[in-house]
Amino acid sequence: NAGVTQTPKFRVLKTGQSMTLLCAQDMNHEYMYWYRQDPGMGLRLIHYSVGEGTTAKGEVPDGYNVSRLKKQNFLLGLESAAPSQTSVYFCASSLGDGREDSYEQYFGPGTRLTVT
Amino acid sequence: AQRVTQPEKLLSVFKGAPVELKCNYSYSGSPELFWYVQYSRQRLQLLLRHISRESIKGFTADLNKGETSFHLKKPFAQEEDSAMYYCAKVQGNTGKLIFGQGTTLQVKP
Numbered sequence: 001n002a003g004v005t006q007t008p009k010f011r012v013l014k015t016g017q018s019m020t021l022l023c024a025q026d027m028n029h030e031y032m033y034w035y036r037q038d039p040g041m042g043l044r045l046i047h048y049s050v051g052e053g054t055t056a057k058g059e060v061p062d063g064y065n066v067s068r069l070k071k072q073n074f075l076l077g078l079e080s081a082a083p084s085q086t087s088v089y090f091c092a093s094s095l096g097d098g099r100e101d102s103y104e105q106y107f108g109p110g111t112r113l114t115v116t
Numbered sequence: 117a118q119r120v121t122q123p124e125k126l127l128s129v130f131k132g133a134p135v136e137l138k139c140n141y142s143y144s145g146s147p148e149l150f151w152y153v154q155y156s157r158q159r160l161q162l163l164l165r166h167i168s169r170e171s172i173k174g175f176t177a178d179l180n181k182g183e184t185s186f187h188l189k190k191p192f193a194q195e196e197d198s199a200m201y202y203c204a205k206v207q208g209n210t211g212k213l214i215f216g217q218g219t220t221l222q223v224k225p
Contacts, residue, residue, distance in 0.1 A: 004159075033211075040125070040217060042218050043202065043213075044215075045212060048212060058212070090160065096211055101165070103148060103211040103213075104150070105162075105213060107159045107160040107161070108159060109158070110159060
């Protein structure tokens with residue numbers, strides 16, 4: 001099992017450009033999440049999904065969109081990148097089936113995004 | 117709003133010294149809490165969850181509902197313990213995690 005994978009690993013964008021980050025998991029998890037990690041701020045939830053075809057806003061959703069067309073994939077889009085979106089982005093997934101360990105989240109390796 | 121607070125940004129200790137990383141959370145019934153560890157430039161990995169009450173890599177954490185705390189402890193720190201540690205709490209039934217700001221543990225030789 002590869003677990004949770006993310007592409008790309010690194011990216012530099014100019015202000016106003018768009019891009020999509022891809023997250024894939026092969027654990028048949030229901031729930032998937034996108035976080036951003038900034039120094040001194042911990043991890044903040046951008047958007048999440050509790051199943052194929054569903055998405056919901058997290059703590060810091062502005063400037064981002066997501067889609068979950070397939071259960072194993074969760075895409076994060078930046079339509080018009082801004083320097084404030086320079087961050088490390090982590091995807092995570094969890095079982096979400098109500099069992100005792102269903103809320104344990106498994107993380108991807110992260111994507112380092114710089115917007116100039 | 118629910119909160120997880122890790123009051124120390126940086127904790128620096130010498131090898132062999134005891135370590136305690138503090139975590140306090142806002143009360144909300146029966147909390148489900150985790151400790152995650154992130155080694156330099158790597159992904160977050162689950163270290164402990166309070167429901168399992170196990171010890172991983174010598175670390176333990178006890179839930180104190182009265183003090184709403186879930187401090188992480190290790191009796192003798194090792195250099196390989198140097199990392200960022202995050203305390204996290206489940207919010208609601210969607211599995212969303214609220215993270216603390218993180219504490220960098222630096223273990224000096």
